[in-house]
Amino acid sequence: MEEKGFLREIFNIVLIKWHIIAASIIVFGIVGLIYSFSKSPVYTAFSILQVEEPINRRTFLEDLFLYGRPSRVDTEMEIIKSRSIAERVAKISMLDVNVKEIKGDLSFKIKKLQVDKKFLGVPIKLVVKNNCTEYSAFVNGTRLSNEEFLIEFIYCKGEGEALVYKNSFEDVVNEIKNGIKTEKIGEATNLIKVSFSWTDPIKSAEIANIISEVYIDFNKEKWTEDISQTMDFISSQLDKVKEQLKESEEKMDAFRKTYGIAEISKEAEGIIEKLSELEKEKTEIEIELFQVRRAIQDMDKEPSKILSSSFDDPVLQSLVSKLAELDIKRYSLLQKFTENHPEVMEVSAERGELVEKIKEILKEKEKALTSRKKGIEEFINKYEGEIKNYPEVERNLLRLARNLKVNEDIYTFLLTKYEEVRIAKAASVGNIKIIDRAIPPSSPVFPNKKKLLLFSVFSGFLFGFMISFLIYYFSDTINSPEEIESSYKIPVFGVLPEVRNNRDSAEIEIDRKLKETARILKTTIFFSPISEKMRSFLITSPLPEEGKTTVLRLLGDVISEGSENVLLIDGDIRKRGLTKIANLEGKMGFLDAIAGSSIDDTTYEFKGTLKIMPSGSQNLFIPSLLESKKTEELLSSLKNLYSYILIDTPPILSVVDTLILSKLVDGVFLIIAPYQTSRAHFAKAIKLLKNVNAKLIGCIMNKVLIRRGTYYYYYYLYPEEGKDGIWKKIKRRKKDEV
Template structure:
């Protein structure tokens, strides 16, 4: 007889909502989940928002008052005098490309160290506040003014126009116009005599050098292509799949396959002839033996003796002495003949063994040679494939290089045409730099962006901390990450408004507390978790110590007893018992004594101050509690308790520290796993559930213990509503 009530399939399993779509529920976050996490981290998010916003506003104000920026700019017009009617569309495109290149060259020339050094020698520039601020620096690099000017001065073409824009930003509104004017004037004095043909000279020289390098590169690739052609076997380029090397690989592969088949067949013959017990003489072997001269001569002599005996028997009659001598001689000859036959047969077998071994060794040697040749041929085929790939890449590169060379030749012709026309580009200052009318930096929109970035960072950090926290804290964590039913949540006693001296006796000592009400809710959930006959024996355990399993077991037993059921609470945590401290007994004996035959359930169980609640303490410590709990005595105890009580609760050791729960789990109706909020990680809880499931335990669900009140938590509103409902108008115990 077993204490397991029905098969595992007959038990009431988890609700579909807790089991279906396990992969999705463990990872998908809903909008409600995100909102809950946001509320839970709202204080942190607000603090971070205030901090980041303060930093953004402070930095913006510091930038506004201490490091303002005022910008001044000048425009330089670069206009070509070449008549458009003289150019074809292709020549017009070429001219535009050259014009844009010329403008970019002028921008680079304007920021060259030579132009800027001459501009810095102007007296007006040395009298600016920008110059004086650099002079006041304690640590200065060599040519500090030049380096700063190169970094702060901007020069570039204005898209869609013929203008080259030169600008600079300074802290003093009077400085940028002075510096930009000095730089532009110095540049204008340098380049006003230059023409487009001068620029075309340098561009033409660079293009011709590039063409020469390209020709050398094409010639090198063609030379390499010729070298590859000499190294490749005949027909490899025209027919890579069927050439000399490929055919040799195929032939050697077929040869190796044929030799492997022959070797397998010879190996069977060799094993056959080398096994004396399995070797039987064939008709062919016996015929060969009989044809042997010695055997034939001995057989002929035996035949003559037998004829002589027949003749003597007619003469002398049966039983004569001479007949007996002949019978003895015939028997000796027959024995000699049989021995000779066996000898000759063994010689035949030995010859067959030697022939089989010789053929096997020869074939094996041929196979080794063929495999070695095949490996060499395959290596040659790989080299051929590599050379073919390199050959193909070279041909493609040569084609691309020839196409690019064609374009480069056209480009050079265009440059020569521009140079031959000897037309100038008109360069003049279209707009002199002026003092700025308003502040250029910082832009007020940056303050708005800083505030928005502060909001984003605050929310991201708050939600990120929530996501990286792997502890089990809420009912959503239980359902989403553990995929089991949630039987109930027990609030932390620190959030309880009614003082509770011992939380293990909360249902008994503080029946009007929220903690007691939570255990009564767990009692109801357990009663609906399975039919009454499928919840008679329940095991209460937890992943680790200090998770509150004894607290849950004692309070749940009290709540069940107060509900009218006759309850037995068994302390099966022989390693570290705790139930006897909650319900003190009359003697130290208990479960361990009962399991070794020292007492009975009626003798060792005692009543408590809770009606209909009996307790069986753990008894003295045992060196092998798992072996005791796995014995027949414990099974008999559960059968007896099941007959005498309506409900039996078993408090046991933690799952991850002892094997006791894994021994008891499969023989009870169900298991209640206690998980402590913020103390147990999801991995630890999942590991405990996996261990219980691997041994066939049926888990009724999880009790989340010590769930704390927090913004966005689960008991803040419940606690407030619960006590307001009980106290009516008295709201002195209201939470903030």
């Protein structure tokens, strides 16, 4: 029930403050429309890429360069959005160059444009002559030198002029980076949707395709960079060994020509064979040492590059995969936080520790390889020493044969390794494919005028409701009958809905429900133990515009239905609202009767048994007239003639007239308008009535918005006799709802 009551109160706020909410919706809607029409449209084009794992044969060297990633697609998505890709795209797309206002028959496409920094973003007038063989550039009439302006054309035809703008390359890179979006398509696929947003639909599709192409090239470079370096190293070794082999062959030929054909003993042949195997193993260790040392350098300069190398060591493999995970996590966090954020700092610290651990393992591996190489060199020196024991001629022959055999075997070994690396490189290329190329979009994605208008209207409603709620929450107005009864211990006899009527008209539009409400009010008043024997009532309110005259008019109408003689007196001498309703302005009335005129001359028939005594001649009014004994005598005489007398008086806090008349009647009704009458004014009105010993019977709430489900709907629902009956009915209704 509490939740239902809260919702009713919320709905009531909307009804009461509808004009604030409506104004807020209109303002927000207009702002949304202005914004949507003032913004340049943004178009988004997209291409679809497929990420494939490279196919490998798992040779020794391929194990050094191919690695397993924790989430290949996620990693590639982050790479596509990286600054490296954006810079390459900016250089190819030439988005930092704008050309406008081409004059003459000039037609050209710019390949390269260099402008001095002070002219960035400044319109430069380009003048082309002699069929593009001559050109000059001007800024505000001043010709630029070749150091300040340099342009290269892909093609150029004709002659003429054009305005050329060169924007900051950094700004363009940032715009491209911010415009690139990636999205994984599906959960179990390796498909990536690469989209790019720009103000030109054709340009957006062009840039989206350039991004895909640049990324594919970048990916090829990334996968083959380490292998290429190893190929270069092996190639340089091949050239060196080839020269040594050639030199060895020439020396052997020269020896044979000098000494003839010489045979080598089987023992010597064994020494040469062992030296050849040792030299080959030493060369293999040197290649592996080269790769390990390069990996250590990468860890010192750019640790993430180690991800393009992998080793047979399972521990190192695990650490490399963990480093890849931390790099992805750190990059994702940096999209939302700064370097100093606790989460980023925690990941960076963990990453730093992991990098040091990998470097430690690599250095241990380097140390082990160096030790092996040193051991092999010791064996080589040992066998070299054995050769020295042979005679000089045979010793020279053995050395020549040894050098020839070693160089032949090393050259063959290097050729084999070079072919393995070449195959590994070929297997790593082409693992990214373009499935769908981007096409120019037909409609912009921003601003979406329909969604923006709906959002503006919804925001306006929320803002208006928030303002209305704050006004309601912090207002000092009386909002419910229960507040009056619990806080001030004054009974509320009923509520009346708001009536829109012309105060200058003699008739008030009274529908059936309104009349029923007035009858409930009448029954509540005259069957109440407080007021059942009272016959004269004063109707007033704390402040103007709370509807006291309308309430008096309605009560008079329903009371007179029972053939009761009812007299309505317009005691509001200054405003004369009741007099205007009855069209009795200028007629004799209340003031005249006090001054001595007869009652018959100052009362007028209005409707059936209902009569009206207008305010009377205004020139007779002086404040002391109401305080005279004649006023009391007049009211006593009227009580003998009429069953009920209802007096309309000015607001209590406006003038003293009401307080004077309140002492001369049986009871006073205070009219309260919810969300309008302040608590301070209400309390002051009660205090003033108590000060003059007026009998305040209770309150009537007027100008209430009656809607099904609202708080006041219960007061408006049942025509029960007696106030207690109404409250019992309300409580019973609430109990039934539960």
